[in-house]
Amino acid sequence: MTAPAASRAGRNLPMAIAVGLGLGVVIVACLLLLRQLFVVIIIAAVVASIWEMRSTLAKARGITLAWIPMAVGAAATIAFAWWYGHDAQVVGIALTALAVMAWRFAKGAEGYLGDVSASVFLGVYLGLFASFATLLVAPHDGHARVLAFLIMVVASDTGGYAAGALLGRHPMAPTISPKKSWEGFGGSVVAAMAGGALSVSLMPALHHPWWQGLIVGGVLALVATMGDLAESLIKRDLGVKDMGTLLPGHGGVMDRMDSLLPSAVVAWVLLTLFIPV
Incomplete structure (x- = not known):
């Protein structure tokens, strides 16, 4: 029997993608409906x-x-x-x-x-x-604000993973997260900035200059990476790989909140600054 495909982090990648897509569909549906x-x-x-x-x-x-x-x-x-x-x-x-x-x-x-x-x-x-x-x-345009926020964070995670897997050579924080590289961080920044520029400028409910989305995306990539590193430190301090097992392929719910929680704070600050309610 063929073993499930695993990512460089040792996870079941197909399962992780399926769970992530399923959660994404539910979240987008909720944002659009109620x-x-x-x-x-x-x-x-x-x-x-x-x-x-x-x-x-x-x-x-x-x-x-x-x-x-x-x-x-x-x-x-x-x-x-x-x-x-x-x-x-x-x-x-x-x-x-x-x-x-x-x-x-x-x-x-x-x-x-x-x-x-x-x-x-x-x-x-x-x-x-x-x-x-x-x-x-x-706010009345809150669905678009959250979608833009999620697009930027997901783009950051995806861009970082892809760039790190393909190009990663120089460790970013070897004592905290050995597999995180500067090349991966660069991929996170580029992907998040692209996602921010596109979502902020093209979503009808937002429709603001692309450069504002570029700035928000770049800052969120930095904050999301900091959140990921902070949770890695917590896990190392506790001596655990995952915080839980509720999400197949991801670990626990807490393992998926590391980049989202601090990014939500900064996304609110910057989007409110650029796009007043």
Whole structure:
């Protein structure tokens, strides 16, 4: 029996492509039919990531996440950002942190700081960062903003993988992610800039100068790469390859959020700057 094709990262590449395309179809359909459904998808992905991290941190470091207040707080922050914007973000994360601190009282002093620190960090990383995707999709042209954002991030990932696989010779961060190369990073930047220029200039709902998309794409490629490297450091620190197993060919949901979460923040900032709501 023939073994499944694997990528340079050791993954089942056909399965990864199939899962990625399936998720893409669902997301695009939600954006075009009812934008609020996209917010539901964001919440589901964040809650699934919290559940994955609960298990991973417990096994790797004995850290107990306050996952219930984290999940409730993150979901509320992401949802209420639709109506209340930054006010919902500030209040949501602050109340989540307070709830985490109180929730952990029951286990006593041992490990309190580590448990609370990890819970609050992930509350910000997942809940706050993801709420910027809500801010992206909330305006009347939000479907186009999110599509442009996703096109740029996916182009960055795809361009980086292709250039790295074909041309990669010079390691970018060998102690963090040995297979990431400067050639791959160059491919990420070029592909993201092209995706940004095309999406921002050609989408009727946006229809702004191509050079603005070029800038946004280039910055997002940098931020997405930083997010990928940051999660690689977290995995190395924990001694795990993947954060979970929920997405065949990809690992866990958290493994697919590494470039999207920080990029959502920067995409909102730049698109709002260039294309005011």
